[in-house]
Every structure is written in C-alpha cells, then in structure tokens.
Amino acid sequence: MELFILVTGLVFLLLFWLTGEGRVWTWRAGLEVTFLGLATALAYILWDRAMRKGDIVFVAACSYFTPLLSTLLSCLYLQVTAGASLWVGCLLIVAGSLLSWMAVSDRETPTAH
Numbered sequence: 079m080e081l082f083i084l085v086t087g088l089v090f091l092l093l094f095w096l097t098g099e100g101r102v103w104t105w106r107a108g109l110e111v112t113f114l115g116l117a118t119a120l121a122y123i124l125w126d127r128a129m130r131k132g133d134i135v136f137v138a139a140c141s142y143f144t145p146l147l148s149t150l151l152s153c154l155y156l157q158v159t160a161g162a163s164l165w166v167g168c169l170l171i172v173a174g175s176l177l178s179w180m181a182v183s184d185r186e187t188p189t190a191h
Contacts, residue, residue, distance in 0.1 A: 135182055142175030 128137045146168040153160050
C-alpha cells in the first residue's frame with residue numbers, strides 16, 4: 079500500500095512539473111484543506127468505532143446516506159444547484175440501502191406455542 083501511495087505521489091508531481099501549473103496558497107485554501115483532512119479523519123474514527131461497537135447492519139445502511147449528504151453539502155458550499163437527475167440518483171441509492179437494511183435487519187420472530 080505504501081508503494082502505491084508513493085507511486086501516486088510521484089505521478090502527480092511529474093504531472094505538476096509537465097503542466098507548469100502555478101501554485102497559489104491562500105489562508106482560505108489552507109483552512110479548507112485542514113478542515114477537510116480533520117473532517118475525514120473524524121468521520122473514519124467514528125465509523126470505525128460504530129462498526130466495532132454498534133449494530134453493523136444499521137451502520138452499513140447509514141453509510142449509504144453518504145452520497146446524499148455529500149451532494150447536499152457540496153452544493154451548499156460551492157453555491158451550485160444540482161439537477162433533478164442527480165437528486166433522483168441520490169434518493170434511489172438511499173432507498174436501496176433502506177430496502178436492503180430492512181431485508182437483513184433483525185425482526186421479532188413469533189414464537190411457536
């Protein structure tokens with residue numbers, strides 16, 4: 079895995095040199111990178127903890143809300159309006175996850191008397 083990360087970094091560095099694209103760092107860009115890094119780390123830590131100590135099926139089903147939430151937050155932050163087909167796709171993913179969660183979740187089974 080470390081080799082893959084190293085190769086990826088070297089490829090991006092090579093592409094940077096070949097394209098001659100300039101670098102401009104602002105305080106805002108630095109804060110955005112820092113926030114996204116911390117948010118990603120926190121999300122992974124919480125997800126890992128929930129998978130270890132929570133209801134795995136429920137956590138996995140909730141994971142399918144990620145496309146809907148990320149689309150919503152991206153549209154708000156970037157101040158863009160998403161098309162109807164994108165929202166329909168997100169809702170279909172969420173509906174599919176809810177259906178699969180309901181199909182495998184524990185239900186009370188009636189006891190035979």
